[in-house]
Amino acid sequence: MNERETYQDCVIYARYSSHNQRDASIEQQVSECEAFARYNGLRVVKVYADRHLSGTTDQRPQFQQMLKDAERGKWSVVLTWKVDRFARNRYDSATYKYRLKKHGVRVVYAKESIPDGPEGILLESILEGSAEYYSANLAQNVKRGLRFNAEAGIANGGHMPYGFRRGADGRHEIVESEAAVVREIFSRVAGGEKLSRIVEDLITQCVPTRAGGKWRTGTLRAMLSNEVYAGVYRFGETRTEDSVPRIVDDATWEEVKRHMDSVKGTRVRSENYLFTGKVRCGLCGEPMVGRTAHGRKGTAYSYYCCRGHRQKFCEKKDVRRELLEDSVVSRVLEALDDAAVVSWIADSVMEMQKREAEKSRTAPDALRSELAAVKKSIKGIMSAIEQGIVTPTTKGRLLELEGEQGRLENAIAEAEIPAPAVERDFIVYWLTRFRGGSVGDAEARRDVVESLIHSLRVWDDHAEAVLNYAGEEKAVNVPLAPVDGDGGGSPYEQSSWERFYCKPDHSNVTRL
Numbered sequence: 001m002n003e004r005e006t007y008q009d010c011v012i013y014a015r016y017s018s019h020n021q022r023d024a025s026i027e028q029q030v031s032e033c034e035a036f037a038r039y040n041g042l043r044v045v046k047v048y049a050d051r052h053l054s055g056t057t058d059q060r061p062q063f064q065q066m067l068k069d070a071e072r073g074k075w076s077v078v079l080t081w082k083v084d085r086f087a088r089n090r091y092d093s094a095t096y097k098y099r100l101k102k103h104g105v106r107v108v109y110a111k112e113s114i115p116d117g118p119e120g121i122l123l124e125s126i127l128e129g130s131a132e133y134y135s136a137n138l139a140q141n142v143k144r145g146l147r148f149n150a151e152a153g154i155a156n157g158g159h160m161p162y163g164f165r166r167g168a169d170g171r172h173e174i175v176e177s178e179a180a181v182v183r184e185i186f187s188r189v190a191g192g193e194k195l196s197r198i199v200e201d202l203i204t205q206c207v208p209t210r211a212g213g214k215w216r217t218g219t220l221r222a223m224l225s226n227e228v229y230a231g232v233y234r235f236g237e238t239r240t241e242d243s244v245p246r247i248v249d250d251a252t253w254e255e256v257k258r259h260m261d262s263v264k265g266t267r268v269r270s271e272n273y274l275f276t277g278k279v280r281c282g283l284c285g286e287p288m289v290g291r292t293a294h295g296r297k298g299t300a301y302s303y304y305c306c307r308g309h310r311q312k313f314c315e316k317k318d319v320r321r322e323l324l325e326d327s328v329v330s331r332v333l334e335a336l337d338d339a340a341v342v343s344w345i346a347d348s349v350m351e352m353q354k355r356e357a358e359k360s361r362t363a364p365d366a367l368r369s370e371l372a373a374v375k376k377s378i379k380g381i382m383s384a385i386e387q388g389i390v391t392p393t394t395k396g397r398l399l400e401l402e403g404e405q406g407r408l409e410n411a412i413a414e415a416e417i418p419a420p421a422v423e424r425d426f427i428v429y430w431l432t433r434f435r436g437g438s439v440g441d442a443e444a445r446r447d448v449v450e451s452l453i454h455s456l457r458v459w460d461d462h463a464e465a466v467l468n469y470a471g472e473e474k475a476v477n478v479p480l481a482p483v484d485g486d487g488g489g490s491p492y493e494q495s496s497w498e499r500f501y502c503k504p505d506h507s508n509v510t511r512l
């Protein structure tokens, strides 16, 4: 073990707007983000910075580039100084976060972990969820039909995988000659043969491919991971077992999967530790950072490790990532089984939304009177110019005022965009959609951690999670049973959740 370690990679996004005098410079933002990254065990691989000079446009080329680069999955965190660097408003933020999320990337703020109180985080997560929900619903009618087909094992358009043809009823039908090739490939890989060797043989034996092209290891790799050969038909999120005649038996399929996974495991990829930036050691208070170590056979083991322990002044043992994440997430999901808790959260978020809407309604009025004053000053200078009074100072002042006018006009236009409203039903749906689900669902884990967990302290035998709806004193106790232990009868077992979900009290929520 510990032969090689991988870190969680992140990028920094910084933005400077020249019209706000109090704005931190790009350099200042980057250096604070870098310090945060160092402290929290993140490795910075790239810095994106937009210098927002004109004030009349929100085009952010570096931001767009960052979104594009996220698709390549090279890093898993965007680190930004404060919430307002990332997006202009909560709605934009939610939309961008949703785009990033599709590529397994999340946003971490170096400066404030709570933008405007805990409900802010929840509202943003729910908006993010609704962006996802509504974009998914756009194509719903089409999808519904396709899903019905998928469940019945009827192929939806597209080409049939090698080994199958479309039968008269639209279902998969085995092409025996091709199926024999598939079986041979699977059984040779299961026997430990190298893909390149098999490809060579296929070529020398002149086995035709479907499209008349050449066999490649990539073709084989795609085939070996396609569940259709084990009888599973997959369409989007719909996965239907035994809906396709199978070509490969279970034992062979599992063996091949094991081989492919062990090959995959040796590749270095950025790890995503959900608790980065939120988790501290219970013994010494230092952050716990994610580390992945690779064993001799390429198997990866991920841990949260106390920085103090790594610097040899703390006794805290490393915690297996799965153990910590599973225990905490399942504990929080348990809470959402309680209808009263869900309804209370939904009410708070609706309340928050109302306040937000109120804020945006009053904003334009203040801006409009500011704009009127600026226009009046411009008029004054213009008449001075007409009377021939022109000094370099007047000229400079005029340019300044015109810039200010542009900024205010933009700000008014922005403030007038109605705040998107989320209905209470949607909030309830969002909070309860994981009910009875497994904590192994990566998306559920991420959403739960991002939206509900404020911070976490970890001891060797238990952890304390501070939820976004509870102060430090009411932290939730999470027993950390050893992986193979019985897990029952822990002294940390908590029976009642209500006390953690009492009235929101933000006074004692510590900002990280």
Ligand SMILES: [Zn+2]
Pocket (backbone or CB within 6 Å): 281, 282, 283, 284, 285, 286, 306, 307, 308, 309, 314, 315, 316
């Ligand atoms: Zn420690």
